[in-house]
Amino acid sequence: MEKFDFVTFGNCTTNQILRFEEMPALGKTTMANNFHGTDVYYGGCSFNVFYAMVKLGLRVKPVLRYSDPRFKDKIYEICREHNLPTQYIQAPKFRSYNTCLLLQDKNQNHATIMYRFGEDAEMGALYDQPMDIEPEYFENVKMVMMVMGNPKNSYRILEQIEAHHLDFAFSYRNDPKLLPKELLAEILPRAKVIFTNKCEERYLSELFGWEHITDLMRIGRASVIVTTLGTEGSVVYSKAADGSIEKVQVPITRCEVEDIDAVGAGDGYIAGFMYGYTHGKSMECCAQYGSTLSSFVLEKCGSTSNLPTLEQLLERNARRPDARND
Numbered sequence: 001m002e003k004f005d006f007v008t009f010g011n012c013t014t015n016q017i018l019r020f021e022e023m024p025a026l027g028k029t030t031m032a033n034n035f036h037g038t039d040v041y042y043g044g045c046s047f048n049v050f051y052a053m054v055k056l057g058l059r060v061k062p063v064l065r066y067s068d069p070r071f072k073d074k075i076y077e078i079c080r081e082h083n084l085p086t087q088y089i090q091a092p093k094f095r096s097y098n099t100c101l102l103l104q105d106k107n108q109n110h111a112t113i114m115y116r117f118g119e120d121a122e123m124g125a126l127y128d129q130p131m132d133i134e135p136e137y138f139e140n141v142k143m144v145m146m147v148m149g150n151p152k153n154s155y156r157i158l159e160q161i162e163a164h165h166l167d168f169a170f171s172y173r174n175d176p177k178l179l180p181k182e183l184l185a186e187i188l189p190r191a192k193v194i195f196t197n198k199c200e201e202r203y204l205s206e207l208f209g210w211e212h213i214t215d216l217m218r219i220g221r222a223s224v225i226v227t228t229l230g231t232e233g234s235v236v237y238s239k240a241a242d243g244s245i246e247k248v249q250v251p252i253t254r255c256e257v258e259d260i261d262a263v264g265a266g267d268g269y270i271a272g273f274m275y276g277y278t279h280g281k282s283m284e285c286c287a288q289y290g291s292t293l294s295s296f297v298l299e300k301c302g303s304t305s306n307l308p309t310l311e312q313l314l315e316r317n318a319r320r321p322d323a324r325n326d
Helices: 045-055 069-081 151-163 181-187 198-208 213-219 265-278 283-298 310-318
Strands: 004-019 041-043 060-066 097-104 110-117 141-147 167-171 193-197 224-228 234-239 245-250
Touching: 004 045, 004 069, 041 045, 045 060, 045 069, 045 141, 045 265, 060 069, 141 151, 141 265, 151 181, 167 265, 181 198, 193 198, 193 213, 193 265, 198 213, 198 224, 213 224, 213 234, 224 265, 224 283, 234 283, 245 283, 265 283, 265 310, 283 310
Parallel strands: 004 060, 004 097, 004 141, 141 167, 167 193, 193 224
Antiparallel strands: 004 041, 097 110, 224 234, 234 245
């Protein structure tokens, strides 16, 4: 039976992106400054990480649900292209669909508006509908990739992770509705690898009363915690065999275009980092791979429009002045 590097869970959403100099304000007419505002892109945090991973050659079992019927053919096409199973792809339980409108200003700040459509739109938002979570999804996988989703799903995923004695990586998103404190208190101490950004790191430390997020390495199972810093790069904290905590800060990989779009860049970083992690690379090398994959995502509108192959990733990473491949 085939072995998989990861299993990942989540919703796939279609997106439209509107870019502004400044975010729209009440009572003020605001003109979007992009010409592709009506274009539809394929995204969703879980899908972004999944697709970026498989483009690098990782074997990922996709337990994904599409929120828009326009997404169905795209998911099946990707699975066929990369010889991945399709029996775990799920449709919405009702004919109530969702799509997202992303607003972005010149500083790459985002606001996400999710809206429903379909015959049963009154049935409730997609995120209120739990996915099917079956024990077989966790069989023959090395690790679980966990991102924000329906809290009911998260608790059931945690139960199966424990039952199958699996490690998991967790991509945190600061959304108290989908990740309330009581759920975070279950997830964070169990996660092996954790991804946050600078604001999220500070929020979690204040929420739980930690001196620093690395307190998780003393009270939980975390061996790696990554904090992305925007244009300042990223910081990786790792737990050594003697229990000490090592820190390395890695600069960004520069984009090759000036006009950038940040949608999905963080998810791209995770995929690149986890590729290095699963191949036993150093923390500095993992962070470089993450930053380099993120640079590709930044160069085109849409979170999965410009994902690199492994060869493209390694070639661009090798051009960094501090390139590592160890």
